[in-house]
Amino acid sequence: MFKNELKALLFDAAADSAEARVVRMLSERGAASANDLARATGLARSTISTVLSELRKNRVIVETAQTEASRGVGRPAANFALNPEAGTCVGFHLSLSEMRMMIADVSHSVIFEQNIPLERDYAPAAATDAAKRAIQEAYKSEVLPLSALLGVGVSIAGPVAPDGRVQRASILPTWAGVNIREVFACALERPVFANNESNCAAIAEMTWGAAVGAEDFVFFTIDVGVGGAIVSRGRVLTGVAGAAGEFGHMTLDPNGDLCRCGNRGCLELTAGLNPALAAASRLFGRDIDIEGLVRLAEQGDVGCARLIADTAEIAGRGLGMIGAILNPGLFIVGGGAALAGAILMEPLIASYERHTLVKRGDVPQSQQVRIIGAKYPRSAALMGATALVLRERPLPNHAAFRRPAFLRA
């Protein structure tokens, strides 16, 4: 019986009982001590004790050893976690010609990962069909009960409106205007969550990565393009149309080259790695990808190191502009460029410092900006898609909730 109970505690938006609050907190954090839970929920320590013993009796939660090593994405040492048998969630990350999939249980352990190749410019129906098949096969091969699949999170490159509609500015033209939550929910008959890939990556870093414990930070990705997300008081800012954090499309030069978004001179045209990769490929007479560029720079190729440093200089100017707007205490830098470590970060931090309003020397340490690399530069979007199920609440008018078939699953 515990599965249905967990579903209700996690997803019934109206439920605000002490039980629901404890379950949601464990779902967000993976594991926590009774003291952590009291602090985070604001409930009395005695209430927490009662709730925990009730939830244990019903097998919704389990006690975990303080020193237990984590499987996969990491769990901090703590006392209680949701029972891994109580539910699983699936994440999908949609990119140009493939879909990546992850299964995790509610205790935050990763069970399964897979790449699903798709035709370039695949239609939404092709993706949902493949997703449905992949879920069925994976749950069969891993001997997982489909009835314990709590929800599905989807991550996509481009802004997603708060209602789930993919905006025109997405880099997947076949998805523009499609309500990604609805099409997946109809195919999968589960609650579906969807968000932009950078927002998902920020959520992954906040749940398991470099931003654990940070309530306010800016996530900035440098890959072939540039993107990001803003976390304020523990929540990702979406903006009115889901387009907050689109750092790559700040206009640096209104007379610059045309960008794929239809504007000119966007930041990502020069702060993304595409020009550096093109230059390196010309120089070496072969196709060089991000990993290749980083490897060459690490091996001492001064040209490749300079290409990364020049990209970092322009990206640092972008960080400086974000600094003038938001003055965040923490920047997390993700995307493939973060693989370069200090080769990227040193010129990036120097450029930020040159262009920012409040300089390091102006303020005490507690008011200085920290700029650090992401923990999961390449896989955070998929992890974050999975984490959406653990952290977000479904919309009350969610498609899956309008379908009576859903509750029969």
Add this chain to the structure above:
Amino acid sequence: MFKNELKALLFDAAADSAEARVVRMLSERGAASANDLARATGLARSTISTVLSELRKNRVIVETAQTEASRGVGRPAANFALNPEAGTCVGFHLSLSEMRMMIADVSHSVIFEQNIPLERDYAPAAATDAAKRAIQEAYKSEVLPLSALLGVGVSIAGPVAPDGRVQRASILPTWAGVNIREVFACALERPVFANNESNCAAIAEMTWGAAVGAEDFVFFTIDVGVGGAIVSRGRVLTGVAGAAGEFGHMTLDPNGDLCRCGNRGCLELTAGLNPALAAASRLFGRDIDIEGLVRLAEQGDVGCARLIADTAEIAGRGLGMIGAILNPGLFIVGGGAALAGAILMEPLIASYERHTLVKRGDVPQSQQVRIIGAKYPRSAALMGATALVLRERPLPNHAAFRRPAFLRA
């Protein structure tokens, strides 16, 4: 007795009783119906009734007629307000060579306004001495009891750290590094609140102006310089060093002219009105200020209209960059340039649309960005300084609270 009770309900940060919540809500909003209060506080309608009748008995609140015309800054039609006799607050706005002062009562009516001339580059002690004298004289001339002065709000041009320290980037060099809250609190022996002038202006627009009812918006000022504020979920974002919303200091051109902040090519060098004023003054052979420029443009001078439009074009690019970062649903445009109305707003909106990622036609109306003029383009900073007392809570370790003399006031 009601004065001390009101002080405790407003300023005792630990008090979270139903009474304190109702009093704070009325303090923020000026006036509200019982239904408004139930909605805003989350308290049951029956609890609200009990609390209101108790507060009325103690003369902390008064019933106001639904149709009562407001004095000064405007009060929406509603049923209850704090008793105007229960307390007053004072706001100061510090600028280059003067200080402006406002007194309002807790029902949000403005009682008094005054300009206090000061020497250019006045020392902090000169300002606090003048403030003390001005308060004493004004309370005497208006026959107001000094014991009912609840707190003082101070607004200043430049970033103010969360603890009250004025940052180097302030345009008042004599204040850099000074803790503005502490020096005013020591002189005035009252709780003191302080914030950047743009943050104060945003608070004024949120309390009485173009942003009433808006929980999320960006306030953007175009005056001789450029500034602004970000309001997210009803709170002004301060940033780690108080420098959020410093839109004027986004780097447009890293090789551009030197800015007063020490960087090059900042937005305000071209999106502020200084270059337009200089050009118009040259053209007409006399000093032209913002009001003069706007008047000439309104009278049909195509050169002055073009100067404003060109400023709007660059400012609109700045709005577009903020749009890529925050994607707000609402921009409020304040500062002297807003006096120009459509002469400014039409090219500004067109420029925003050209440079923004998500275009108007991409999204349904509910996801489109609205850009509107401020209600108080020139006086919002002073009004907002006053509103700080009505809206903010003092820091627990606030100087005034460490002084036993305070409670004897």
